[in-house]
Amino acid sequence: MIRTTCIPLPVENVDTDQIIPARFLKATTRAGFGDNLFADWRYLPDGSPVPDFPLNDPRYAGAKALVAGRNFGCGSSREHAAWALADYGIKVVISSFFADIFRGNALNNGLLPLQVSEELLQRLFRQIEADPATEILVDLENQSLHIPALDESVTFDIDPYKKLCLLNGYDDIDYIRSRREAIEAWEKGLRI
Amino acid sequence: MQVADQPKTLFDKVWDAHVVERRPDFPDLLYIDRHFIHEVTSPQAFDELRRRGLRVFRPGQTIATADHNVPTIDQHLPIREPLSRKQVATLEANCAEFGIELYGLGHERQGIVHVIGPELGITQPGRTIVCGDSHTSTHGAFGAIAFGIGTSQVAQVLATQCLLQHKPRSMRIEVNGTLRKGVTAKDIILYIISKLTTSGGTQHFVEYAGSAIRSLSMEGRMTICNMSIEMGARGGMIAPDDTTFEYLYGRPFAPRGKAWDEAVARWRRLPTDEGAAYDAVHVFDAHDIEPMITYGTNPGMAIGISRPVPHPADATEARALEYMGIEPGKPLEGQPVDYVFIGSCTNSRIEDLRAVASLVQGRKKAPGVTVWVVPGSKQVEAQARAEGLDRIFEAAGFQLRQPGCSACLAMNEDKVPSGKYCISTSNRNFEGRQGPGARTLLASPLMAAAAAVTGKVTDVRKLLESAALATI
Ligand code: SF4
Numbered sequence: 001m002i003r004t005t006c007i008p009l010p011v012e013n014v015d016t017d018q019i020i021p022a023r024f025l026k027a028t029t030r031a032g033f034g035d036n037l038f039a040d041w042r043y044l045p046d047g048s049p050v051p052d053f054p055l056n057d058p059r060y061a062g063a064k065a066l067v068a069g070r071n072f073g074c075g076s077s078r079e080h081a082a083w084a085l086a087d088y089g090i091k092v093v094i095s096s097f098f099a100d101i102f103r104g105n106a107l108n109n110g111l112l113p114l115q116v117s118e119e120l121l122q123r124l125f126r127q128i129e130a131d132p133a134t135e136i137l138v139d140l141e142n143q144s145l146h147i148p149a150l151d152e153s154v155t156f157d158i159d160p161y162k163k164l165c166l167l168n169g170y171d172d173i174d175y176i177r178s179r180r181e182a183i184e185a186w187e188k189g190l191r192i
Numbered sequence: 193m194q195v196a197d198q199p200k201t202l203f204d205k206v207w208d209a210h211v212v213e214r215r216p217d218f219p220d221l222l223y224i225d226r227h228f229i230h231e232v233t234s235p236q237a238f239d240e241l242r243r244r245g246l247r248v249f250r251p252g253q254t255i256a257t258a259d260h261n262v263p264t265i266d267q268h269l270p271i272r273e274p275l276s277r278k279q280v281a282t283l284e285a286n287c288a289e290f291g292i293e294l295y296g297l298g299h300e301r302q303g304i305v306h307v308i309g310p311e312l313g314i315t316q317p318g319r320t321i322v323c324g325d326s327h328t329s330t331h332g333a334f335g336a337i338a339f340g341i342g343t344s345q346v347a348q349v350l351a352t353q354c355l356l357q358h359k360p361r362s363m364r365i366e367v368n369g370t371l372r373k374g375v376t377a378k379d380i381i382l383y384i385i386s387k388l389t390t391s392g393g394t395q396h397f398v399e400y401a402g403s404a405i406r407s408l409s410m411e412g413r414m415t416i417c418n419m420s421i422e423m424g425a426r427g428g429m430i431a432p433d434d435t436t437f438e439y440l441y442g443r444p445f446a447p448r449g450k451a452w453d454e455a456v457a458r459w460r461r462l463p464t465d466e467g468a469a470y471d472a473v474h475v476f477d478a479h480d481i482e483p484m485i486t487y488g489t490n491p492g493m494a495i496g497i498s499r500p501v502p503h504p505a506d507a508t509e510a511r512a513l514e515y516m517g518i519e520p521g522k523p524l525e526g527q528p529v530d531y532v533f534i535g536s537c538t539n540s541r542i543e544d545l546r547a548v549a550s551l552v553q554g555r556k557k558a559p560g561v562t563v564w565v566v567p568g569s570k571q572v573e574a575q576a577r578a579e580g581l582d583r584i585f586e587a588a589g590f591q592l593r594q595p596g597c598s599a600c601l602a603m604n605e606d607k608v609p610s611g612k613y614c615i616s617t618s619n620r621n622f623e624g625r626q627g628p629g630a631r632t633l634l635a636s637p638l639m640a641a642a643a644a645v646t647g648k649v650t651d652v653r654k655l656l657e658s659a660a661l662a663t664i
Pocket of ligand 1: 260304596618619
């Protein structure tokens with residue numbers, strides 16, 4: 001169960017080049033991408049913060065949820081986008097639509113892409129604008145999102161296999177390696 | 193067993209043949225025939241293997257190249273930028289440690305991963321192909337299932353040669369009829385994306401069909417499949433036919449002799465069966481397509497060159513026009529450009545360079561415009577020189593550089609300065625994609641060449657007077 005305030009980013013089609021610009025992809029480890037999350041929107045060319053960008057707004061400090069416009073994460077397959085969000089401390093991204101590869105990358109990094117209706121998304125934006133301290137509660141086990149200030153509770157979809165992985169810290173490599181016999185049989189053309 | 197006479201799509205045939213295991217409520221366990229890696233999305237995957245004490249399961253099925261942040265001049269010298277140098281060196285060390293074939297800097301087969309796979313004949317019909325790069329969809333032009341993956345999945349494929357994947361929905365996009373003069377594969381795909389939007393293909397795997405698609409060369413088909421991801425699709429594919437087989441025949445990794453004949457016989461069974469069903473179908477008429485150009489900050493914001501830039505429908509579109517410094521309500525023709533980039537896995541193959549050369553032959557670039565021609569691979573570069581295209585470019589004042597991704601994503605030194613306009617044959621016009629503040633106009637190689645000689649956005653048809661060019 002996650003209880004958190006939200007960072008609003010009411011922009012549609014946020015692409016992975018905005019989440020983490022390509023020039024920051026030169027690291028050879030996973031750590032530290034959070035500092036460059038949304039770098040070109042967040043910092044001026046001289047490195048100082050853009051005052052009205054939500055990540056720089058003290059009212060949203062410490063939030064674990066990012067609320068963004070539809071088609072979030074379109075563009076490249078760079079997993080660095082998910083790493084940057086996770087490294088920054090984001091646990092949940094709420095949008096009315098996610099790009100496919102981003103959705104998968106997020107789930108592979110313990111980051112929950114939570115899809116809501118466009119109507120609820122817009123209400124949530126208005127609510128956060130009216131009260132930046134608005135809290136949400138995310139219950140992965142029961143697949144529910146609760147927004148007390150809106151008196152709203154909705155369920156969300158998640159791939160059952162991925163839910164299992166998220167809840168148990170279970171992982172694809174372990175699972176696929178356990179299927180080695182079947183894989184080798186396939187390679188021999190047995191297709192069992 | 194699958195019922196033999198149930199009609200299947202091309203996509204179904206290839207997918208189903210690669211399912212190792214299918215369990216209810218689980219993603220399919222899908223076998224991956226070929227895996228491409230590059231320096232940017234692989235280092236953390238190799239770390240993952242080391243952390244778990246694993247080897248690469250089938251090292252012979254992974255192929256590596258350095259492309260994303262390599263310099264495009266003086267490739268024989270050490271890379272100047274320390275972080276890029278480190279990434280390329282890390283790839284070399286990882287390939288050596290794990291026994292993976294590397295076509296790295298200096299190798300005669302080096303190039304953009306999606307250019308070298310097909311040109312070496314590694315990309316073949318009926319295969320499953322993945323790479324930690326969204327434009328892996330390019331390889332679908334051969335009737336392969338090819339898609340981009342994240343780094344965690346790169347580690348999975350290295351460790352197991354498999355992926356867990358839900359089978360996507362299927363979409364058929366037909367383009368029928370004859371293309372008009374000056375209209376190319378790039379214009380077809382920009383047109384399709386402008387109609388379907390950047391999320392129109394989400395959760396689908398696309399099959400492109402119809403007489404206009406069929407008439408394209410392999411290069412053109414690759415351009416189309418390449419940009420499938422720009423409408424959000426997982427990938428795109430085109431049924432293999434004689435054009436495909438002719439392209440592949442004799443390539444280094446293509447089957448030979450009897451094995452070739454057997455392969456062709458197998459590949460001929462891949463095209464979609466009569467009556468097979470798709471989850472979605474879109475049909476377009478080639479005659480409606482004119483040379484295209486983008487005006488905004490996603491590839492769906494594209495218009496025919498004679499059309500006015502639309503008035504923004506919402507805040508996101510208004511923001512895009514503001515970033516681009518473009519006014520709605522009038523055509524883009526005449527918009528001055530500062531840079532011209534001919535390159536990227538979308539349009540850097542020999543046919544693209546030939547098209548550019550044929551247009552600029554006997555012409556010169558406009559003063560003040562910087563023109564970069566970046567071939568997709570060492571082999572494309574060598575062929576361009578062998579055909580004398582280098583001399584045409586030189587005479588026109590174009591810079592023919594060395595292969596790599598270059599200004600497509602500006603990870604190396606090839607950056608477009610802030611506020612400058614670049615007409616580009618690449619695939620993404622996102623904010624800052626070609627450098628912070630850079631303004632990208634996506635178009636075909638012909639349209640880019642036309643802008644290079646006039647210094648402004650130009651309807652290429654106006655320069656295509658000579659009859660010899662009418663068929664390009
Ligand atoms: S050329 Fe551009 S799109 Fe293609 S692989 Fe390189 S960076 Fe990606």
